[in-house]
Amino acid sequence: MRPVSSWGRLSAEPHLVAELSDIATLVSELSGKGPAIPLGMGRSYGDACLNPGGTLLSTARLDRFHSFDPETGRLVCEAGVQLRDIQRFLLPRGWSLPLIPGTQIVSVGGAIANDVHGKNHHRVGSFGHHVRTLTLVRTDGQVVDCGPGVRPDLFAATVGGIGLTGLIATAELQLQPVAGPWLDTEILSYRSLEEFLTLADDSESLWEHTVSWIDCTVGSRSRGIFLRANPAVDQSGKPPLPRRLAVPVTPPLSPFNRLTLPVFNSIYYHLNRHRSRARRRPFDTFLFPLDDIQDWNRLYGPRGFFQYQLVVPRDVGPAALRDILDIIARSGQGSFLAVIKTFGERASAGLLSFPTPGITLSLDFPNRGQNTERLFVELDAVVRSAGGRLYLAKDARMPREVFEAGYPRAPELAKFRDPGMSSGMSRRLMGQ
Amino acid sequence: MIGATSAIAEHCCRLWVQRGSVELILVARNVELAGRIAADLRARGGQAEISVETLDFLSAPAIAAAVARWTAEDPVDLALIAHGVLSPQQPCQDDIEQARYSIEVNGVSPVLFAEAFAGAMSRVGRGTIGMIGSVAGDRGRRANYVYGASKALMDRYAQGLQHRFAGTGVKIVLIKPGPTDTPMTAQYKAQGRRLASVESVAQGTVDALERGTPVAYLPRKWQLIMFVVRALPDFIFNRLNI
Numbered sequence: 066m067r068p069v070s071s072w073g074r075l076s077a078e079p080h081l082v083a084e085l086s087d088i089a090t091l092v093s094e095l096s097g098k099g100p101a102i103p104l105g106m107g108r109s110y111g112d113a114c115l116n117p118g119g120t121l122l123s124t125a126r127l128d129r130f131h132s133f134d135p136e137t138g139r140l141v142c143e144a145g146v147q148l149r150d151i152q153r154f155l156l157p158r159g160w161s162l163p164l165i166p167g168t169q170i171v172s173v174g175g176a177i178a179n180d181v182h183g184k185n186h187h188r189v190g191s192f193g194h195h196v197r198t199l200t201l202v203r204t205d206g207q208v209v210d211c212g213p214g215v216r217p218d219l220f221a222a223t224v225g226g227i228g229l230t231g232l233i234a235t236a237e238l239q240l241q242p243v244a245g246p247w248l249d250t251e252i253l254s255y256r257s258l259e260e261f262l263t264l265a266d267d268s269e270s271l272w273e274h275t276v277s278w279i280d281c282t283v284g285s286r287s288r289g290i291f292l293r294a295n296p297a298v299d300q301s302g303k304p305p306l307p308r309r310l311a312v313p314v315t316p317p318l319s320p321f322n323r324l325t326l327p328v329f330n331s332i333y334y335h336l337n338r339h340r341s342r343a344r345r346r347p348f349d350t351f352l353f354p355l356d357d358i359q360d361w362n363r364l365y366g367p368r369g370f371f372q373y374q375l376v377v378p379r380d381v382g383p384a385a386l387r388d389i390l391d392i393i394a395r396s397g398q399g400s401f402l403a404v405i406k407t408f409g410e411r412a413s414a415g416l417l418s419f420p421t422p423g424i425t426l427s428l429d430f431p432n433r434g435q436n437t438e439r440l441f442v443e444l445d446a447v448v449r450s451a452g453g454r455l456y457l458a459k460d461a462r463m464p465r466e467v468f469e470a471g472y473p474r475a476p477e478l479a480k481f482r483d484p485g486m487s488s489g490m491s492r493r494l495m496g497q
Numbered sequence: 498m499i500g501a502t503s504a505i506a507e508h509c510c511r512l513w514v515q516r517g518s519v520e521l522i523l524v525a526r527n528v529e530l531a532g533r534i535a536a537d538l539r540a541r542g543g544q545a546e547i548s549v550e551t552l553d554f555l556s557a558p559a560i561a562a563a564v565a566r567w568t569a570e571d572p573v574d575l576a577l578i579a580h581g582v583l584s585p586q587q588p589c590q591d592d593i594e595q596a597r598y599s600i601e602v603n604g605v606s607p608v609l610f611a612e613a614f615a616g617a618m619s620r621v622g623r624g625t626i627g628m629i630g631s632v633a634g635d636r637g638r639r640a641n642y643v644y645g646a647s648k649a650l651m652d653r654y655a656q657g658l659q660h661r662f663a664g665t666g667v668k669i670v671l672i673k674p675g676p677t678d679t680p681m682t683a684q685y686k687a688q689g690r691r692l693a694s695v696e697s698v699a700q701g702t703v704d705a706l707e708r709g710t711p712v713a714y715l716p717r718k719w720q721l722i723m724f725v726v727r728a729l730p731d732f733i734f735n736r737l738n739i
Contacts, residue, residue: 084680086683126680131536132536141540142540154541154542
């Protein structure tokens with residue numbers, strides 16, 4: 066047993082970590098291991114990848130590519146392969162993952178199990194849309210293939226299924242051809258939620274990637290920075306090596322508090338407002354700026370932090386977001402990493418997939434115990450009445466009724482579950 | 498790549514295929530696993546030419562014949578000798594047959610491979626031989642002295658080769674990793690010990706091979722740690738439980 070934390074560093078409960086060593090012996094390595102839950106890179110923020118007192122099935126060593134067809138762009142690889150590895154090896158050969166979430170340091174298995182999305186959701190949907198087939202190994206020794214065309218019901222339960230249908234062992238992914246690593250990017254500032262929505266709507270048809278940072282310390286008269294990018298016309302030149310920074314220690318107190326947050330937010334807003342508007346940048350520094358800062362999650366101090374990511378439907382979205390921003394500003398518990406983006410119309414592939422058409426907002430909050438939970442309860446009420454939902458990959462605390470209201474298809478998962486799989490999250494939200 | 502299924506060797510290969518065209522011969526005891534590693538490397542690097550071979554790692558004639566065959570047509574630029582087993586100490590004490598096996602696999606066999614390559618490289622006057630030793634070879638400890646002694650054998654041997662090839666185009670590089678996060682050290686990890694990542698050790702290995710660094714501790718802090726460990730007088734060292 067050793068203590069294991071997820072990315073939010075909210076707990077460090079003892080776990081038995083089984084390092085799965087070889088795809089060839091997976092069936093015997095899994096047998097009798099339950100109740101267990103697969104663990105990829107541990108980048109989900111809450112308890113989706115935790116199983117306090119129980120077993121974690123670490124896929125970190127299942128990191129081999131099986132085949133890559135340079136004609137069709139189809140890659141078969143093991144679940145522990147990191148998205149960064151795929152980009153590193155295949156981008157120079159003209160192929161890219163169709164989408165990557167806010168960090169490249171996640172595993173293929175985790176990307177499927179959380180049906181992650183990227184800044185180009187409006188163009189390409191979420192990760193599950195690009196999985197052609199996958200192989201599940203279940204704790205009873207069954208090995209099952211599924212995909213959109215083979216056992217589609219099991220596939221829908223597995224995409225976004227937070228590991229509960231069995232261990233994803235391998236997957237076949239469809240990559241997309243790319244000209245190179247450079248993006249043409251633009252930075253724009255906006256001074257209201259309406260202005261943000263207009264920018265988002267105008268950008269979606271012409272820009273591949275859109276995302277926005279929002280200042281959530283000033284309430285609904287919000288302001289922010291809008292970022293958009295397209296593959297660059299000029300792909301010449303080698304992108305610079307990323308800068309490597311690290312947070313070497315956990316500060317005893319989080320530097321983000323009622324006094325400092327408005328200042329940080331204001332500085333960030335004004336710095337970006339005056340930056341050059343159009344610029345050619347390498348895809349990684351644009352898409353995953355935090356990957357350059359190792360262990361950035363330590364910045365929130367020893368008690369860890371919550372990430373609260375919600376999506377609300379487009380029609381009632383603006384009103385709900387105004388309420389949410391006002392509640393946050395009033396609470397004084399604003400967040401620095403507040404990100405807002407519109408999702409496209411494409412229906413997600415999984416029963417428990419997060420993306421739905423609408424507006425998504427994600428916020429970081431240092432853990433201040435009861436104060437933070439009180440704020441969340443207020444936010445939950447707004448999300449629920451707007452018909453929205455919270456992202457399981459980020460969640461560490463939502464009450465069961467909020468989950469059930471947000472994910473009406475959740476009961477369908479039960480018949481596809483692997484009885485040997487159980488996580489802190491599944492027990493909290495589904496009772497087992 | 499001798500011992501191509503070793504985690505450090507496999508990650509070195511990934512770095513090499515990423516750079517472009519390279520021809521690799523993966524030599525391993527476990528051919529099935531080596532075959533899957535070859536498939537991985539082919540999928541990663543479009544221009545890599547990879548083959549898999551096996552032989553008896555403890556047979557001097559088999560090693561001599563194989564090295565002669567690999568070096569017959571074109572000289573080998575680099576031979577990385579990476580195989581080994583982390584044999585726990587207790588079984589080696591309980592059964593000297595285990596001790597013999599550990600010393601042969603970890604000490605004798607790598608030396609035989611290196612000697613065969615040294616002969617071929619001396620004839621063409623260039624090449625690099627990399628050997629993966631261990632910090633465990635720097636001082637005998639009760640926790641792993643059989644394993645440590647075989648790595649120490651490699652240490653003295655590499656030193657001799659370096660003397661032999663001084664001033665020539667043949668480079669001998671001895672890599673000494675500290676405890677590294679590989680399947681071999683799974684039990685240490687379960688005890689909660691902090692281990693170096695295999696990616697960083699592989700990167701350090703590839704860099705050291707390129708530069709021809711005679712002895713490379715990876716991560717580098719182990720150079721200092723082992724300096725202190727070697728310098729401790731016996732009357733202190735023998736009271737420590739390390």
